[in-house]
Amino acid sequence: MRTMRKPKVLTRKLWKPLFAAMTAAILLLLAACGDNDNAASGGAASSGSGGSAKEQTLIIGMSAANLPVPDTYPTEGYEGFRFVGFQIYDALVNWDLSKSDAPAALKPGLAESWETSDSDSTMWTFHLRQGVTFTDGKPFNADAVIFALDRIHNKDSEFYDAQLAGNSASGLRYVASYAKVDDNTITIKTTVPYSFLPYDLTNILIGSPDAIKASGKNFASQPVGTGPFKFVSMKQGQEMVLAKNESYWGGAPKLDKIVLRPISDPSARLAAIQSGEVDWAEVPPTESIELLKSAGYQILTNPYPHIWPYVLNVQDGPWKDVRVRQAANYAIDREGMSTALLGGAAKPATQPMYEGHAWYNDAAEPYSYDPEKAKQLLAEAGYPNGFQTTFIVPTSGSGNMWPIQMNEYVQKNLKAVGIDVKIESIEWQSLLTSYIQGFPKDKEVGAYNISLPTISPSFYSTFFATSAIFPNGINIGGYSNPDYDALLDKAMAEFDKTKQDEYLKQASKILADDAPWIYVVHDLNLRALAPKVKGFVQPESWFADLTTISIE
């Protein structure tokens, strides 16, 4: 017994204090976390999501994995622009998000109007909106615009930011120079006649020069813009609070406060809206649509410039033949995928744009679900027994919807007409990296599955122009058609909107008929809103106007 005594005593001495210490540590941590929360909410009047408080607060469950960094080029892609960028800032040219029955068009933002010189179509003049102030009280003027452009374009500027510059570069690709004329006017000179410039400028957001100078590298922790909402606070990974800008030049929003919460898991977003923790959920799981509808939630869908395609390798192998590409387009049951698999969260895509969009062309190949026609086309092309090919597809990722299930669906469809697809699914960032390096040379790859915004007409040149063929650009499939290039050049140099749209519409027909891609579906921007959220217009856009919303 003597030998046992010592360890026993020690054990008793040690494990109780240890246990107590652990409990104490948890309590301390809890207290610490609690304190932080109080400090961060800055003593603002609490208004629970279900409360009858006077303060109008909208809580949004974002699908992004993290809160966007609120600099003038926010992170988290277009979701960052949707909920943060376009809420805190304005661009010279804004999106008109007031209609739900027409594609979002451009409208004056911080520039009231713009025109090109009659004698020189590369010389643009922008007349700035007067009387606008940043939310720090400083006036908006031509100097602010020049400062914003210097920050992302002028390497000699003290406040030049290479990373922001890299992000914004595609928007300034055709900009040769810019200058202040007077306090309310600036000019921009483009390298060639370039009518798409206003589209490109929608992503160039203008921050307060004084705030940027004062906070330098920390600007993103205290951003200042002219937008309908102003930044209040951000708790990493938890929530960002925006408050209404009472003196917004476009009219003050009805909401007092917006709270953004990143909830990347779709089931968790669903649970959050069902339990009332958020009032607005981006992309809930499609299988929950009926459930939510019957519980009184507003289920919103609307087409917008998004496409889920396969980018085909048209330089090598079977996909070189247009008949094979058309066959694949005829082989896919888009309707079945949209309704049965995706529960109505998508609609069939047979060309880059959706029906109803100005660039959609109804004279193009219709690509109905026609396996017989597909087989016939394959036979004509010399593949009566089909062939084998490999598609590289993502496993997840922003805008890719439900890639695994959707790719298996397409695989089944193509198998039925004899095209035997081997799916190689890789993680999204790896896919992007290999995508921008072009099709692999050491193995046969027929297509990449990626998804893309088709917001700006520059989409037509970036992905299909002969001049953008890899490695000069990211037309990695190597698609080339002189007629198409000619149309594109005309559109780019055409400053009349109607005529420009007409050229792009004709270009769409060529893209459908030549089928350098397999067009599959357009996403429908599925979101769920609590019944008490009133006045929101679901636009045909990636973005959203939150100023019209009120809470009942």
Place this chain on the structure above:
Amino acid sequence: MASFVWKRILLMIPTLLGVSIVVFLMLKIVPGDPVNAIMPPDASESERALVRAQLGLDKPMAVQYVYWLGNVVQGDLGDSVARRLPVTDMLLPAFKNTLLLTAAAALASFIVALIVGVYSAYRPKSKLASLFNGLSLASIGLPNFWAALILIGVFSVTLGWLPSSGMSKVGGGGFGDTINHLILPAAATALASVGVLTRMVRSTVSGVLQQDYIFALKAKGVRPFTILRHVLRGGMPTILNVTGLQFGALLASSVLVETVFSWPGVGQVIYQAIGQRDFPVVQAGVLFIAVAFVLLNLIVDAVHAAMDPRVRQA
């Protein structure tokens, strides 16, 4: 004892160095780089190269690593590439949250395992014991993200008792609110370890119950409760040891639960950072967890050594 602890602390250095090299190499072997994650897809190669150079990613791997290590030694973990914030600003609060979650989970599973395990060892043939046995097996087999979704479905959506995501409600915060948000994620996390711990407590306690000194105590007619205390003392070194290790494992594996509950912890931060190839954040995050894991092991070993001289001498 002190020399034992010092030796272990010195051993931490090569361990952490090794971990950081492995993480660094893994991130470099995986295709993809942060520049592609932060740039729009239509950015040109020259635009990408510009940003790559700005971030120092154009330098050879070894140079990048040495540069990073040099800064770490000086206490600078660098800035996040994707979020452009100091890494410590992102990780410290997240680490605190993860610690809270896993400590609560470890404590909960320790208590449950102790009660259930001891009961099952005392009454191995009872119906309740076989039920516990089945449940603990199920909890080991249950994927915890799935259990998390079930918990949300029952307690947040159907019953509406507890919140399903985040750490505080809007405009809320404070002690009660945080506890409220903690219960479900902690329960889901605890599920992963409670089964293991229960089975371990049961077998340890049954082992102790077979010891001669317990028979001797019983023969002397000592009260059952006093015997239980002796049993626990005999089994505690093993139990504490395994609990400590489980705590470490929970710390490293909380990422799934954190994602499902949007719990702003370090696992979630690392998970996102991997997706964006945000090297500085992944590096520092793994380093945080490695330090915590090693420290925890050290504490467990020190406690064990204090209880058992044989360990001390080894």
